Amino acid sequence: MQVTLTHYLILSAVLFSLGLYGVVTRKNAIMVLMGIELILNAANINFIAFSRYGGMRLDGQAIAVFVIILAAAEAAVALAIVLNIYQRFKTVNVDEINKLKE
Amino acid sequence: MNLFDIIFYFFAFITLASAGIVVFSRNIIYAAFSLLFTFFGVAGIYVLLNADFIAVAQLLIYVGGILVLLLFGVMLTNKVVSVDIKTGTLQTLPASLLAAMTAGSICGVFYATDWKIVQSVPDVSTTTHRLGEMFLTTYLLPFEVASLILLVALIGAAMIARRGKTIF
Incomplete structure (x- = not known):
């Protein structure tokens, strides 16, 4: 079976669902971040697949670069917040952190 | 194949x-x-x-x-060093239902849509040159904003994560 656009789209849909499952089920905040990275990668596969099968106009690849930039910024800020939460609460399990203020 | x-x-x-x-x-x-x-x-x-x-x-x-x-x-x-490296899960059944339904509906949409595919690839040896041109012409403003966001986010992350002094 010839690999076309649909194969890439199905791959990214499955990757997105796996990331969604990880975000919803994990207790550890860092695992939630890993799920978010999976979701962003799935979106990027879609952008680049449409860029390739839409005639190589490269707009999708430019957007993919912005997605990667924002993923880097998001990971840095989120991990800084997670470290701060760990110093305060001595845990990073998102189901135990339920106080806004002590 | x-x-x-x-x-x-x-x-x-x-x-x-x-x-x-x-x-x-x-x-x-x-x-x-x-x-x-x-x-x-x-x-x-x-x-x-x-x-x-x-x-x-x-x-x-x-x-x-x-x-x-x-x-x-x-x-x-x-x-x-201790055994605390394991991480628990919660709500696995509703989450698996949600993920399966999401995957099914997205795949259904992808199958059902009649995509207009351009099968022939025009002459692309490398994309770096064209991408660089696009970043400095079409996408100049988003490119500069993204660089500013990255700078601000990294400085902010370093500020937040400083040891010994919790901001919150």
């Missing part, structure tokens, strides 16, 4: 299998290291889609930056 298809299925298998380990593994270190293989598989998919610059950027930024950052986060927030 030619060589291109075999390579696609190889990279897709690597990506999905290691993503499955990321999501289902109880050990957070195993999950972080299999995320490495997921990123490698996705980079291979990018190469198959004629996106050489994005593939290299994926390897440099995701594997070299974000993954190392996540591993540092794991090391700094878990008691690595």
Whole structure:
């Protein structure tokens, strides 16, 4: 079976669902971040697949670069917040952190 | 089934299998290291889609930056020497239902849509030159805003994560 656009789209849909499952089920905040990275990668596969099968106009690849930039910024800020939460609460399990203020 | 298809299925298998380990593994270190293989598989998919610059950027930024950052986060927030490295899950049944329904509906939409595919690839030896031109012409403002966001986010992250002084 010839690999076309649909194969890439199905791959990214499955990757997105796996990331969604990880975000919803994990207790550890860092695992939630890993799920978010999976979701962003799935979106990027879609952008680049449409860029390739839409005639190589490269707009999708430019957007993919912005997605990667924002993923880097998001990971840095989120991990800084997670470290701060760990110093305060001595845990990073998102189901135990339920106080806004002590 | 030619060589291109075999390579696609190889990279897709690597990506999905290691993503499955990321999501289902109880050990957070195993999950972080299999995320490495997921990123490698996705980079291979990018190469198959004629996106050489994005593939290299994926390897440099995701594997070299974000993954190392996540591993540092794991090391700094878990008691690595004790048994506390395991991570629990909650609400697995509704979450699996949700994920399955999402995957089913998205795949259904992808199958049902009649995509207008341009099968012939125009002359693309490398994409880096054209991407650079686009960033300095069409996408100049988003490019500058993205660089500013990255600068602000990194300085802010360093401020927030300073040791000894909690801001919150």
